[in-house]
Amino acid sequence: MDVDEKPTGTTVMVVDDVAASRYAMGSVLSRAGHRVVAVASGGEALDELAERQRKGTLPDVALVDVGLPDMSGFELCRRFKERPHTAGIPVVHFSAALVAPAIRCQGLDTGDEAYLTVPAEPEEIEAVVRAAVRSARLRADNQALVRRLTLQSETIVAIQSARSPQELADAAADGAARLTGTPAAVFVLDQDDQLYRGLSRDRTAVALPDEGAHRAVSALLRRLTRGQSDVQLTTVPAPLWPTGFFRPGVQHDARLALVLTQDGRAPVCLAAPARGMRRLGPEGEALLAQLAQATALAAEPLLMYQVERHVALTLQHSFLPRPHKLPELPGINVSVRYVPASRETEIGGDFYAALRLDDGVLAAVGDVVGHSLDAATVMVEIRHALRAYCVEESDPAVLAERLDRMLRRYHPELTATVCLVQLDPGTGRIRIANAGHIPPLILRDSGSAEYAKASGPLLGLGLPHPTPTELFLERGDRLLMITDGLIETRGVDLEVSMEQLRAAASGALPGLDALCDTLLASFGHDREDDIAMLALRLTK
Structure with missing residues (x-):
C-alpha cells in the first residue's frame, strides 16, 4: 500500500x-x-x-x-x-x-x-x-558511461571499417540510434550532389521517403552548411523536414548535427527526432556531434575513392573494346565479358584483348596485381604495349618476355599475370604462353573440358618464360580465358574453384554467349574483384 x-x-x-x-x-x-x-x-x-x-x-x-x-x-x-x-x-x-x-x-x-x-x-x-x-x-x-563509451567505440570502428559511402551512412545511422535510443538518419552529400542515406534498423522499410524528400534534404544540407566549419547543431521544424525519415508517414521536428568533411566540400548530417533528443539533454547532443565528426572524417577518403573509382572504370570502359566493337577476326568467333567488382572500394586492373596477326589471331586476358587507379592505368599500358608488339611479333612467349621487360622498366613495383593464345584459324593450331595466370579451359565438342597445361612466371619478375604450349582446336571446340575474379573466393583453394568452373562450363549450352552467361550467372555475383572473360571458337 x-x-x-x-x-x-x-x-x-x-x-x-x-x-x-x-x-x-x-x-x-x-x-x-x-x-x-x-x-x-x-x-x-x-x-x-x-x-x-x-x-x-x-x-x-x-x-x-x-x-x-x-x-x-x-x-x-x-x-x-x-x-x-x-x-x-x-x-x-x-x-x-x-x-x-x-x-x-x-x-x-x-x-x-x-x-x-x-x-x-x-x-x-x-x-x-x-x-x-x-x-x-x-x-x-x-x-x-561504460555502456555509452563501448557503444561509441563500436560505432566508430564500424564507421571506419565502411568500404563505401553507403556502408558508412548505414553504420553511422545504426550507431546513432544505439547511442541515443531514438530513430536516426544519416546523410552524406558528395560534391556531385549524390546523396547517400542511412536509416537505423529500427526504421521499417515500408513507405520510405520519395525522391522529392531526398532532393529537399540535399538542398537543406547545402544551405545549412554554407560557410560553416565546425559542427553545427540545429533544429529543423516538421514543415521543413520531410516526413517519414524517422517513422513512416509521421512528421517530426528534426535535431541535426551538421559538419563538413575536412576538405570542406561534402556535408555530413546526423538527424534524430528533436523530442527524443530533448529527453537526452546536453549529453545526447554531445554524442550526436561527436558521431557526426567521426562520420565526416571517415567520409572524405571514401568519397575521394569514389572519384578515383569512377576515373578507373572510365579508363577500363574506354580502352576495353565493347563486344559489338571487337575487330573482325578471320576464321574465329569471339565473345567477351567485363564486370567491375561488386565492392565499390575495389578497382582492378583486369583486361582482355583480341588482335589480328599477320599469321592468325592473338587472344589475351590479364590482370595487374593490386586494386588502385595505378593498377587500372598500368592495365591500359600493358594492353597498348601488346598491340604495338603484335605488329612485328606473333610468338606468345616472346610477347610475354617483352611485356615483362616493359613492366620492370617503367613499373618495377608492380607485377601482372597474363595468358596469351596465338591461334591459326586455318589449322586450329594454338600456342599458349601463360605468365602466372589461370590457364585456358578447352571445351571439346565431344563434351569434355580440360585446362591447358601451360604455366610460367608472373610479369615483372624478370624470370625466363618457357616455350609455348601447343594444342589444336577442332571445329566446334571452345576456348575459355578468364581472370581469377570470376572464381576466386577467400578461404577456398583456387584449384577447388577451378574444378567447379570446369564442371559448370562443361554443362553449359552450346555457343560462346551461352557459355559466358552461364558462368557469370553461376559465379559472378558479389565478387570482390573485377571479372574479365574471353571465349572463342573456330568458325564452321
Missing part, C-alpha cells in the same frame, strides 16, 4: 511483516518527503516489483527486515540481485533483534548496501537511505 500519495522524493519499498513497524518506518520516510511502498512479505515484495517493472516505476531503494515470514531478508536481497531489472535497486537490511556479525555478513554477500538496527533515529534512517540511493545512482551512472 502507498502511505504517501504525494511523493516529492525517492520511492522507498519497506518490507516488514510487523504492521506497526511498517507504519513507523513509513511515517519517518514520508515526513522526509519520500514515497513509501509497504509490503508484509518477500513474496509480496517480488509481486510488487514485477507489477512496477511493467509500469516502469521501480523503487529507488528497499528497506528489508531480516526476519520475514516466507523467506529471510537475505534471500529476498539475493533474488533482487539475480534479476537484471531489479539488480540495481539498493537494499538496506534492518532488524530489531540483536544480529551477530557473521549473520550480517550474509547481507553483504548477497549485495546489500547497509544494515540498520531498529529502532533508530529518524536522521539515521534518512541518512542511510540517502547514502544507499546516492551509491546506487553513482554505480548506474558509471555503468551507463
Whole structure:
C-alpha cells in the first residue's frame, strides 16, 4: 500500500511483516518527503516489483527486515540481485533483534548496501537511505558511461571499417540510434550532389521517403552548411523536414548535427527526432556531434575513392573494346565479358584483348596485381604495349618476355599475370604462353573440358618464360580465358574453384554467349574483384 500519495522524493519499498513497524518506518520516510511502498512479505515484495517493472516505476531503494515470514531478508536481497531489472535497486537490511556479525555478513554477500538496527533515529534512517540511493545512482551512472563509451567505440570502428559511402551512412545511422535510443538518419552529400542515406534498423522499410524528400534534404544540407566549419547543431521544424525519415508517414521536428568533411566540400548530417533528443539533454547532443565528426572524417577518403573509382572504370570502359566493337577476326568467333567488382572500394586492373596477326589471331586476358587507379592505368599500358608488339611479333612467349621487360622498366613495383593464345584459324593450331595466370579451359565438342597445361612466371619478375604450349582446336571446340575474379573466393583453394568452373562450363549450352552467361550467372555475383572473360571458337 502507498502511505504517501504525494511523493516529492525517492520511492522507498519497506518490507516488514510487523504492521506497526511498517507504519513507523513509513511515517519517518514520508515526513522526509519520500514515497513509501509497504509490503508484509518477500513474496509480496517480488509481486510488487514485477507489477512496477511493467509500469516502469521501480523503487529507488528497499528497506528489508531480516526476519520475514516466507523467506529471510537475505534471500529476498539475493533474488533482487539475480534479476537484471531489479539488480540495481539498493537494499538496506534492518532488524530489531540483536544480529551477530557473521549473520550480517550474509547481507553483504548477497549485495546489500547497509544494515540498520531498529529502532533508530529518524536522521539515521534518512541518512542511510540517502547514502544507499546516492551509491546506487553513482554505480548506474558509471555503468551507463561504460555502456555509452563501448557503444561509441563500436560505432566508430564500424564507421571506419565502411568500404563505401553507403556502408558508412548505414553504420553511422545504426550507431546513432544505439547511442541515443531514438530513430536516426544519416546523410552524406558528395560534391556531385549524390546523396547517400542511412536509416537505423529500427526504421521499417515500408513507405520510405520519395525522391522529392531526398532532393529537399540535399538542398537543406547545402544551405545549412554554407560557410560553416565546425559542427553545427540545429533544429529543423516538421514543415521543413520531410516526413517519414524517422517513422513512416509521421512528421517530426528534426535535431541535426551538421559538419563538413575536412576538405570542406561534402556535408555530413546526423538527424534524430528533436523530442527524443530533448529527453537526452546536453549529453545526447554531445554524442550526436561527436558521431557526426567521426562520420565526416571517415567520409572524405571514401568519397575521394569514389572519384578515383569512377576515373578507373572510365579508363577500363574506354580502352576495353565493347563486344559489338571487337575487330573482325578471320576464321574465329569471339565473345567477351567485363564486370567491375561488386565492392565499390575495389578497382582492378583486369583486361582482355583480341588482335589480328599477320599469321592468325592473338587472344589475351590479364590482370595487374593490386586494386588502385595505378593498377587500372598500368592495365591500359600493358594492353597498348601488346598491340604495338603484335605488329612485328606473333610468338606468345616472346610477347610475354617483352611485356615483362616493359613492366620492370617503367613499373618495377608492380607485377601482372597474363595468358596469351596465338591461334591459326586455318589449322586450329594454338600456342599458349601463360605468365602466372589461370590457364585456358578447352571445351571439346565431344563434351569434355580440360585446362591447358601451360604455366610460367608472373610479369615483372624478370624470370625466363618457357616455350609455348601447343594444342589444336577442332571445329566446334571452345576456348575459355578468364581472370581469377570470376572464381576466386577467400578461404577456398583456387584449384577447388577451378574444378567447379570446369564442371559448370562443361554443362553449359552450346555457343560462346551461352557459355559466358552461364558462368557469370553461376559465379559472378558479389565478387570482390573485377571479372574479365574471353571465349572463342573456330568458325564452321
